[in-house]
Amino acid sequence: QMAVSGRYDVVVLDLLMPGMDGNSVLRGIMERRRDQPIIVLSALSDPDSKVDCLDLGADDYLTKPFSLDELIARIRARLRAAARTPPTRLTTGRVTLDVIRREADVGLGPVLLAEREFLLLQELMKHTGQTVSKERLLNSVWGYDFDPGTNVVDVYVRRLRAKLGPDLIQTVRGEGYRINGS
Numbered sequence: 001q002m003a004v005s006g007r008y009d010v011v012v013l014d015l016l017m018p019g020m021d022g023n024s025v026l027r028g029i030m031e032r033r034r035d036q037p038i039i040v041l042s043a044l045s046d047p048d049s050k051v052d053c054l055d056l057g058a059d060d061y062l063t064k065p066f067s068l069d070e071l072i073a074r075i076r077a078r079l080r081a082a083a084r085t086p087p088t089r090l091t092t093g094r095v096t097l098d099v100i101r102r103e104a105d106v107g108l109g110p111v112l113l114a115e116r117e118f119l120l121l122q123e124l125m126k127h128t129g130q131t132v133s134k135e136r137l138l139n140s141v142w143g144y145d146f147d148p149g150t151n152v153v154d155v156y157v158r159r160l161r162a163k164l165g166p167d168l169i170q171t172v173r174g175e176g177y178r179i180n181g182s
Contacts, residue, residue, distance in 0.1 A: 008036070010078050012071070015042040015053070023056065030057035035089055037078050041066070090125040092181050095168060097125055104164060111163050116141060120156050124169060124179045133176040153177075 011029065015022025022042070029036055038060075040053045045063040053061050059081075060074050090097040096105045102118050103110040113121065119141045124132055134153045138144040142152065157169055157177055170178045 009082070010075050011036055011038045012075070013038055013040050013058075015040060015044065023052065026053060026056050026058060035087065037082055039071070039074055039078060041071075090122065092125050092128045092179055093168075095121075095125070095164060095179075097121060106164050106168075113163070114159075116156055117160055117163070120153070121160055121164075124177060128179050128181045131172045131175045131178045137176065 013022060013026060013029075015026075017025070022040070026038065026040065029038065034057065038058045040058045040061045041064060042049060042053070042061065043064045044050075050061045059078055062071060062074060088099050090099065094107050097103075097118075098105070098110075099122070101110070102115075103112050104118075104121060105111065120137060123137060123140050137153050138147075138150070141156075144150070144152075157171075161169060168179060170180065172178055
């Protein structure tokens, strides 16, 4: 239950847990958090068990008995791989942005976004909790040099608020916009 409700750098899952089927737990995690890195520990060393877990979504499979140093090395390797891979989903508070499908979800189902709306929301979500200046948004989303007379950012923020709720994006007067993580 904790693996599904929280966000962890890596989940180390022992398949042989009292009162639970480890494969069912793995399946449950992957149904809700497809991007969650998981290393499976198991006494089962047959190829079919390994293949089943890897096909269910595990990133690695380590058979018992194992060296603690090896487990720690595999965790470090998984963390390095995750750092090199850009996330396919960004989550901030109640909003999830699917980078592949290019849509947002605020808990009521997917919301389709226009290309610039998507890029603007993505830029703000990458900097959750930080104020992002209009200049930076213009450069990263539209590729424009800052023109203090343009209101294109304001227009697109208004569109996002209409689609995703008025409280998601906060205006920081004289500075830019911010999305808070709560």
